[in-house]
Amino acid sequence: MAFPDLWGEGTALVAIAPKGGSDVDFATAITSIDIDMGDRDFDAIPTLRGGRLIKPPPEDVTTITFEGYPVSLDTTSTDVWQRFFTTSNNWTTSDPLSVSNSRNRENYRVVILWTEDTTVTSATAAVSNEALRAIFKNCQLVSVKPSFTDNELKVTFKFKCAPYDKSGNSNITWESTDGTTGLSALSSYS
Amino acid sequence: MTVKTEKIDENTIKITNEGDAVITYYEFRGTPQERPVHIGPNESAVIKLKPERKRSRADRKARKSKI
Numbered sequence: 001m002a003f004p005d006l007w008g009e010g011t012a013l014v015a016i017a018p019k020g021g022s023d024v025d026f027a028t029a030i031t032s033i034d035i036d037m038g039d040r041d042f043d044a045i046p047t048l049r050g051g052r053l054i055k056p057p058p059e060d061v062t063t064i065t066f067e068g069y070p071v072s073l074d075t076t077s078t079d080v081w082q083r084f085f086t087t088s089n090n091w092t093t094s095d096p097l098s099v100s101n102s103r104n105r106e107n108y109r110v111v112i113l114w115t116e117d118t119t120v121t122s123a124t125a126a127v128s129n130e131a132l133r134a135i136f137k138n139c140q141l142v143s144v145k146p147s148f149t150d151n152e153l154k155v156t157f158k159f160k161c162a163p164y165d166k167s168g169n170s171n172i173t174w175e176s177t178d179g180t181t182g183l184s185a186l187s188s189y190s
Numbered sequence: 191m192t193v194k195t196e197k198i199d200e201n202t203i204k205i206t207n208e209g210d211a212v213i214t215y216y217e218f219r220g221t222p223q224e225r226p227v228h229i230g231p232n233e234s235a236v237i238k239l240k241p242e243r244k245r246s247r248a249d250r251k252a253r254k255s256k257i
Contacts (some may be wrong), residue, residue: 010191015214017214022213022214022215022216023213023214024209024212024213024214025210025212025213025214026211027219028210028211029211051220055220065201074191074192074209075194076191076192076193076209077209077210077211078211093191094191097191121212121228122214122226123231124214124226124228124251125214125226125228162248185225185226186226187216187217187224188216188220188224190219190220190225
């Protein structure tokens with residue numbers, strides 16, 4: 001049982017689910033993942049005798065940015081436009097698909113898994129070999145930027161995730177296994 | 191849409207994934223018996239929505255007493 005020297009090409013999976021919905025694996029359409037973990041900074045307040053009082057400001061939000069090539073508004077596939085503009089209750093499912101912007105906002109769970117186990121097909125699945133998984137709950141899709149500058153429709157899209165929910169429960173979980181016990185499959189996001 | 195859903199009966203659906211992304215549905219969603227079902231491209235799966243309720247002794251007694 002040994003972790004690889006690094007998690008490289010072909011090891012990442014990404015699953016995105018709206019609250020109460022199904023997970024769709026985006027790995028076939030995504031080319032890059034960038035996780036800007038919220039800072040846990042502190043301020044140091046100097047006292048009269050040169051000491052310092054550590055004052056922790058609130059933990060920042062985490063931003064997860066993907067670059068990829070979504071090709072349609074199909075929410076059973078790698079759509080970002082319907083996911084951006086409205087809630088899963090309002091997604092259209094009959095062709096031709098259409099969405100208008102609305103004030104509705106959906107909450108998402110974003111799961112990113114790194115494993116060399118090629119039998120694992122979803123980021124939410126159980127893993128019995130070495131793996132690293134990040135789970136971000138109660139995220140919102142805050143930015144979708146399509147561009148066609150290189151003769152290809154490329155989309156940069158961002159999820160933002162507060163560190164805690166209203167009750168103070170954690171929204172962010174990282175887990176890993178060396179294969180001794182394995183990672184369990186995730187429950188549905190409800 | 192790349193996913194087709196057929197209703198087999200009140201508690202059973204067949205999901206066919208004609209797209210290129212893996213989709214995860216949850217059998218018995220929201221119950222202690224919940225279990226993920228990963229459906230790959232060009233695969234289909236039959237999913238039960240709710241677990242079948244085991245008849246308790248009290249149920250059987252109640253049913254008998256009605257007859």
